[in-house]
Amino acid sequence: MRQKSILFIFSILxxxxxxxxxxLSQEVKRKAVIIGxxxxxxxxxxxxxxxxxxxxxxxxxxxxxxxxxxPLENIRLLTNEKxxxxxxxxxxxxLRDSIKKDEQAIIYFxxxxxxxxxxxxxxxxxxxxxxPGLDYFDGGV
Numbered sequence: 001m002r003q004k005s006i007l008f009i010f011s012i013l014x015x016x017x018x019x020x021x022x023x024l025s026q027e028v029k030r031k032a033v034i035i036g037x038x039x040x041x042x043x044x045x046x047x048x049x050x051x052x053x054x055x056x057x058x059x060x061x062x063x064x065x066x067x068x069x070x071p072l073e074n075i076r077l078l079t080n081e082k083x084x085x086x087x088x089x090x091x092x093x094x095l096r097d098s099i100k101k102d103e104q105a106i107i108y109f110x111x112x113x114x115x116x117x118x119x120x121x122x123x124x125x126x127x128x129x130x131x132p133g134l135d136y137f138d139g140g141v
Contacts, residue, residue: 029103031074033091034059037111037129039080044133051110052079058108083111084130088141 036055038048059077062070076091092107099105112127125131126141 028068029074029100030062030068030070030106031095031099031103032059032062032070032106032108033076033088033095034062034078034106034108035083035088035091035111035126035128036077036079036109037083037127039129040112040127041081041130042133045112045127045131048111054110055079055108058110062106081129083128085128085141088128 034055036052036058038050038052040047055077056079059075061067062075063072076094078087078091095105095107109126113125114127115124128141
């Protein structure tokens with residue numbers, strides 16, 4: 001099953017878990033999971049040049065005055081081998097379990113995505129560091 005990879009770079013993928021508007025100028029607490037993968041474990045998934053740097057820069061932006069001074073303990077930055085399926089799922093659980101009513105949740109992803117073509121549903125996947133190139137169900141999101 002050889003599939004063409006599609007590059008997805010989401011400049012901001014903000015999930016508003018509790019119905020609050022998203023505005024970086026607001027004095028609101030934020031928590032973020034930021035994922036950037038340039039180097040993939042499986043050679044069937046081509047490497048990228050700048051996805052991990054995009055994630056690092058977005059994390060720095062959130063921590064800056066312009067980005068709302070988000071405390072570093074509220075940012076989970078996962079790049080390259082640190083963006084394995086286990087680490088990403090752990091980060092997403094942390095976000096889900098720790099977000100409060102008056103806070104904003106941010107999920108950022110920079111890396112490859114693809115659609116599997118083996119099942120009737122043809123699900124879309126974000127490909128993580130250790131996602132197998134021939135089985136997105138085993139490690140993709």
